[in-house]
Amino acid sequence: MAEDGLDPRLEAQILENRTELSAGEYATSFKFTRTAFAQPIPNLDRRRRRVFSFGDRLFNTQWVQAPGSVASLDGLGPLFNRNSCAGCHIRDGRGRPPIAGETRMLSKLIRLSIPGENAQGGPLPHPVYGAQLQEQGILGVSAEGKTQITWTQETGQFTDGTDFSLRKPSYKFTELGYGPLGDDVLFSPRVSPAVFGLGLLENIPEADIVQQADPEDLDGDGISGRPNYVWSEESQTKMLGRLGWKANEPTLKQQIAGAFNGDIGLTTPLFENNSCSESQADCQEAATLGDPPDVSGEFLDKITTYLSLLAVPARRNVEGALEQQGERLFYQGQCASCHLPQQLTGNSSVHEEHNNQTIHAYTDLLLHDMGPALSDMRPDFEASGQEWRTPPLWGIGLVETTNNHTFYLHDGRARNLLEAILWHDGEAHEAKEFVRQLDEDDRDALVAFVASL
8 A cells, every 4th residue: 555545556556647638638728717627629720610710709799689780699599598609608617607797697597397208218308488497588579487596505514523514505486487397397407517627528438438338336436427328410310418517418509509598598400499388379470480401501610619629728736745645545545436537539520630639628528326315306317316416626626716706516505615515425425425534725726626627
């Protein structure tokens, strides 16, 4: 054993992954300012730089109601949450729940469904409100409603006697524009995730992801992990889910098209119909305005290229003593079992910088049971209410710099990284208990390491 009690093989693994190059040799950025998540991968040629810039413009476009002065940039709504991608993913970063004084959800939304499955095996949309509560409508169309969040405090204690408090959200839906939601409604609150590095995650071979799964926990370590298989609109079949809080999106292109449709109310070649239900007559009538699709296939491809080419911020303070102390604790606590430190991308990307790269996203892209406290009680394809995809940790320490907040987890309930760890349960119960038994210095070291990623 090593001097600090680590298995030599684990120590070797730590050293192998201790690098600034989070996204490999070509897709790592060393800019750590407020625009750290919005940087293109270095050394783009002129042609792709033009596509990146145009995609950036589309990402920041504030879509307007049809007919607009520019036909290719109208079609907002009729129902929507925000009028631009950047409205939720501010500076390509992470959303948050409303704070004091805010009466609307600006970068968080509510997914809706009722018990059962749709024809593709996914959530069964609410018969009136559809798959998402859209809090805004264009002129003449009633918004679907608003969301009120109240917080209650739950207290706990580290084994050194230090108290901690976690806040738990409760939801109430008000000003419902189309009648009551009903007693059988299922809902899932989700903040908008950061959008960099997705082209690399898309290029990890499926076999490598599935190989990490252990749904029956045959190795007996208490951690299972299993893939989600979801519907692909392009291939019209089920595929491995990689993206989204529940690994409920198979490709970056579909994730973007889905967000256009649900969040902004825009149709695309992948989602040709607006989100109005048959019960929403004003919405149906307004949806006839403009020329479909609202977002052309060309524009959808360009914004997909833009997001694919966003660089990943480099890991910071690699040689820091505090960060290295925390790094060892990260491995000792089995955090690395789900937040996988290293993966190798395949060679199927059209962007050479994404092929055959060793990356350090700290995710296995698998579903894990995170316990009842984090459950949304809403199945999403093969994901149960308690299961969530392991979120990537790269860049997480720069959220405060880029987005001016430190709210984490799928619904933003955690007010800092330590709270996010303490909400872990289910398969991660032992890891949480490991952290709960650390003294203050070790807790600080662990958080410093995670914040350096």
